[in-house]
Structure formats: C-alpha cells, structure tokens
Amino acid sequence: MAEWPVLVLTQRFxxxxxxVVNELTDRGVPVVRGDPGxxxxxxxxxxxxxxxxxxxxxxxxxxxxxxxxxxxxxxxxTVFRFDSAxxxxxxxxxxxxxxxxxxxxxxxxxxxxxxxxxxxxxAEYKPVQLDAAARAGLMVPPTLVxxxxxxxxxxxxxxxxxxxKPLSGSGIVEDGQTRVVYTTxxxxxxxxxxxxxxxxxxxxxxxxxxxxxxxxxxDDRLFGTRIDAGSEAARVDWRTDPDSLQYxxxxxxxxxxxxxxxxxxxxKLRFCAADFIVTPDDQWVFLELNPNGQWAFVEDATxxxxxxxxxxxxxxxxx
Amino acid sequence: xxxxxxxxxxxxxxTTGFPLGRPVLPAQDTTVKxxxxxxxxxxxxxxxxxxxxxxxxxxxxxxxxxxxxVVRQGDVxxxxxxxxxxxxxxxxxxxxxxxxxxxxxxTED
Numbered sequence: 001m002a003e004w005p006v007l008v009l010t011q012r013f014x015x016x017x018x019x020v021v022n023e024l025t026d027r028g029v030p031v032v033r034g035d036p037g038x039x040x041x042x043x044x045x046x047x048x049x050x051x052x053x054x055x056x057x058x059x060x061x062x063x064x065x066x067x068x069x070x071x072x073x074x075x076x077x078t079v080f081r082f083d084s085a086x087x088x089x090x091x092x093x094x095x096x097x098x099x100x101x102x103x104x105x106x107x108x109x110x111x112x113x114x115x116x117x118x119x120x121x122x123a124e125y126k127p128v129q130l131d132a133a134a135r136a137g138l139m140v141p142p143t144l145v146x147x148x149x150x151x152x153x154x155x156x157x158x159x160x161x162x163x164x165k166p167l168s169g170s171g172i173v174e175d176g177q178t179r180v181v182y183t184t185x186x187x188x189x190x191x192x193x194x195x196x197x198x199x200x201x202x203x204x205x206x207x208x209x210x211x212x213x214x215x216x217x218x219d220d221r222l223f224g225t226r227i228d229a230g231s232e233a234a235r236v237d238w239r240t241d242p243d244s245l246q247y248x249x250x251x252x253x254x255x256x257x258x259x260x261x262x263x264x265x266x267x268k269l270r271f272c273a274a275d276f277i278v279t280p281d282d283q284w285v286f287l288e289l290n291p292n293g294q295w296a297f298v299e300d301a302t303x304x305x306x307x308x309x310x311x312x313x314x315x316x317x318x319x
Numbered sequence: 320x321x322x323x324x325x326x327x328x329x330x331x332x333x334t335t336g337f338p339l340g341r342p343v344l345p346a347q348d349t350t351v352k353x354x355x356x357x358x359x360x361x362x363x364x365x366x367x368x369x370x371x372x373x374x375x376x377x378x379x380x381x382x383x384x385x386x387x388x389v390v391r392q393g394d395v396x397x398x399x400x401x402x403x404x405x406x407x408x409x410x411x412x413x414x415x416x417x418x419x420x421x422x423x424x425x426t427e428d
Contacts, residue, residue, distance in 0.1 A: 008386075013379060015399040018387040022400060025385065033386040060383060164361045172365060179365035186360075195360040202361075242369055 004068050005030035006314045007057075007110065010075035011037065016296040017075045023311040029070070034059035037078030039103050047106045057107075071112030071314040074120065075292065114218075114313055115291050119268045123291040126167055126202060129267065130288075136262035137255070138286040141204040146196065152203055153192035159205035162186050163236075165288075167202050183237040207285050212238055213250060213276040216295045217264060218309040222257055225298050226250035226278075247301035256284045267291070270313060 006024055008031055010017040017033070024031050034043055034057065047055040047066055057064040080099045082092045108118065115123075123129055127145055134140050144155040145167070156162045163183050171180035185206060216223040229235040230244030238245055252260075260274060263286075273293025277285045299306045378391040379399070388399035 012381040013376075013388055013399075015388055018398060018400050021386050022398070031386060164364065166361055171368070172362065177367065180368045181361050181365045184361075184364040190360060190363075193356075193360050195356045195358060195363065198356065198359040201359070240366070240369060 004070035005032045006070050007072045008033040009077050011035045011078045014076050019296055019307040020310050023307045029315050032059055032062045032064045035077055037081055039080055039099055045103055053106050053109055069110050072110050073114055073314055074117050114270045120291040123267045132266040133263050133286045136259045138259035140286050141207050144203045147200055149192045149194055149196040152196050156191045161206040162203045163206050165202045182240050207277045208279050210278045210280045215274045216306055217272050219270050219313050221309045222252050223304040223306055224250040224252040225302055249302050
C-alpha cells in the first residue's frame with residue numbers, strides 16, 4: 001500500500017497542514033499536496049470515466065493517479081485563479097463555475113475524506129449543528145435565530161442576559177481594516193433594536209462559565225483542552241485575547257463523549273473542533289463546532305498528539 | 320464581486336451550500352433613506368481582532384520537495400512549523416502580484 005498517496009488539498013501557506021504532511025512523510029506515507037486554486041493554471045486534470053474516475057492530477061512535479069488515492073485531507077484551499085487575459089469578469093466567473101463542477105466534481109468522488117467538503121459546507125451552518133447537537137443529547141444554550149426585533153426582545157425577557165454570535169463566522173473589511181464579531185453580550189438598551197431586522201441574527205442565553213473547553217475530535221479520538229481566560233474580554237469569548245489564555249488537558253465526561261461522537265456521525269464528520277462552556281456545576285454546554293477548525297495551537301500548548309491522530313486517520317487504507 | 324469569488328473554498332463555497340437563490344447578477348445598490356438603520360445589530364459589536372504575529376511574506380516560501388512552508392531566518396530556511404498560527408497578516412502582494420487575505424488566520428475557528 002506504500003504507493004498509495006494521501007492527497008492534501010490546501011494552500012501553500014498553511015502551517016497546520018505542514019504538521020500533517022511532515023508526519024506522513026516521516027512515516028513513509030507518500031503525500032501529494034495541491035491547491036485547487038492552482039487549477040487550471042498549475043494543476044492539470046485528465047480524468048476518464050471507467051468504473052470510477054481514472055486518470056491523473058498533475059501537481060507541479062508530482063502526478064497523482066486518481067484510482068490510487070489513499071485518502072484526502074481537505075484543509076484551506078484557495079479559489080480558482082484564471083489568466084488575467086480572459087476577456088471579462090463574466091467570462092472568469094463562468095470559467096470558475098465550470099472548474100468547480102468539473103474539477104470539484106471529479107475530486108469529490110475520491111475516497112477517504114477528512115472531511116468531505118460537502119459535509120464541511122453543511123456542518124458550517126450553526127442552526128444545523130445546534131439542531132444535531134441537541135438531538136445527539138448534548139446540552140445546548142437556549143437559542144434564537146431571528147430577524148424579528150420583537151422576538152429578540154421577548155427571548156431576552158424569557159432567558160435574561162443574552163449574547164449575539166455571528167452565524168457565518170466571517171469578518172468584514174472596510175477601509176482596509178478587518179473587523180470581526182465575537183460572542184458579545186447584548187446590552188439591554190439594544191433589546192428590540194430595529195437593526196435586528198436587517199438580517200438573520202443568532203442570540204443565545206448567556207451561560208454561567210467556570211471555564212471553556214476546546215474539544216478536538218479525530219474519528220473516535222477525543223482531545224479535550226481546558227481554556228482558562230485571564231482577562232475580562234477572554235472570559236466572554238476566549239478568541240478575543242489569546243495572550244491571556246492558559247491551556248491544559250482535561251478529561252471528557254462519558255456523556256459528552258457519547259454526545260459528540262453521535263453528533264459527528266449525524267454530520268458525517270471525521271474531524272471537528274468543538275467549543276464547550278463548563279458551568280460552575282460542571283455541566284458541559286455545547287456552543288459550536290468548526291468542521292475544519294484550527295488545532296495546531298492546541299497541540300503546541302498541551303502536547304496532545306492531534307497530528308498523529310490525523311495522520312493515523314489518513315494513513316488508513318481505503319481501498 | 321460575486322460571492323463565488325469572495326469565498327475561500329474553491330470546491331464547495333458555503334454560499335452555494337443552501338441554494339435559496341443563485342448569485343447570477345450582482346446585487347443592486349439602493350439609496351438608504353436618512354434616519355434608517357443601516358448596520359445589522361451584530362455588526363455594531365464588531366472589533367479589530369487581536370493580532371498575535373505578523374509574518375513578512377517576502378520571507379515565507381514553499382519547499383517543493385518537502386511540500387511544506389518555510390521561512391527565512393538569517394541565511395537559512397526553516398519550516399513554518401511550530402510558529403504561532405493564531406493570527407497572521409500581511410499587506411504583501413502574493414502570487415501573481417494579486418493581494419489577497421487568505422494568509423489571515425484566526426484562532427476563532
């Protein structure tokens with residue numbers, strides 16, 4: 001099986017993927033790393049339909065036999081890039097769609113994804129993952145998705161303090177400056193604000209917090225990391241002040257383990273980075289998961305062997 | 320610019336993951352009447368993210384043989400591994416002379 005390579009789909013600047021590429025290489029597992037964004041200028045695909053797609057994907061000096069792919073690690077690819085000589089933006093957009101459905105369509109049929117991008121795409125919807133988490137038996141905060149200011153005010157009246165979270169996780173760039181929305185307590189003066197009506201908003205009851213946990217899951221292996229915040233801002237959302245954080249390994253309660261594995265199964269994920277609040281009475285409350293989240297900083301901080309777990313998962317034979 | 324161009328995922332943009340509508344035509348700008356709210360509530364709380372580290376992309380490269388990123392330190396190239404990736408940013412133009420923001424990475428995810 002040594003000749004069956006792992007395909008790593010990501011951009012060149014992705015130190016987290018480097019961890020896995022390095023580990024697989026050290027184990028003697030062949031790796032072909034390519035960025036779909038290099039298609040069609042530097043990636044060349046030639047696929048014919050037999051009993052499955054056969055042919056080659058040429059990534060620089062390396063040639064991947066599509067019929068002999070061991071597994072696929074999907075990280076952070078860039079968008080397709082096209083020759084600037086193409087006649088117009090409309091032509092480039094058309095070409096991009098063709099690339100997505102052609103290149104993407106063939107690549108999607110490969111086996112052994114961690115994770116398949118279609119499942120990542122679906123799981124990125126917070127309402128989907130929250131619904132699945134509740135059905136999986138995990139404790140979730142009282143939650144409201146709405147564009148109705150009155151519904152938001154009524155929700156706050158019912159649950160008390162509320163926070164707002166972005167649904168998409170994306171930031172905004174204005175005048176060259178990036179800003180992001182973290183989990184933010186909503187002041188009472190904003191209850192029922194008309195600005196709620198401008199788009200969908202995710203509100204949740206503010207959960208009393210002892211500490212937070214980043215739970216990294218690779219297949220059935222769980223890596224629980226306790227995060228203690230050292231500043232007021234980080235106590236609301238630890239992402240706001242990374243320098244104030246302390247990380248330590250923590251045990252995952254059996255009920256949470258069962259719940260998160262059930263959730264992964266429901267979402268057809270083999271990897272995720274999930275966030276929990278642990279309340280003062282030691283209840284684990286699921287906040288969200290990222291099906292393609294960062295994990296190297298957890299390994300660096302705690303020494304948990306996440307790289308090895310991902311490499312193990314990718315190394316498994318899939319034929 | 321179309322959502323397809325904006326999204327970093329070239330295979331399955333989340334923008335098309337739930338096809339309530341297809342972005343065939345660019346959205347039309349409309350004039351906002353005075354006194355109207357113009358910013359969704361959640362964006363009212365947007366902040367500049369904590370910046371852990373700034374990498375100079377002029378010093379960052381890619382080792383084709385090992386298939387990993389490298390960074391210049393003095394006269395030698397070392398792997399990017401073990402460097403903080405919680406947040407990096409640069410204004411340096413990338414491949415093809417096209418600036419982009421894909422070198423930004425937040426701990427939030």
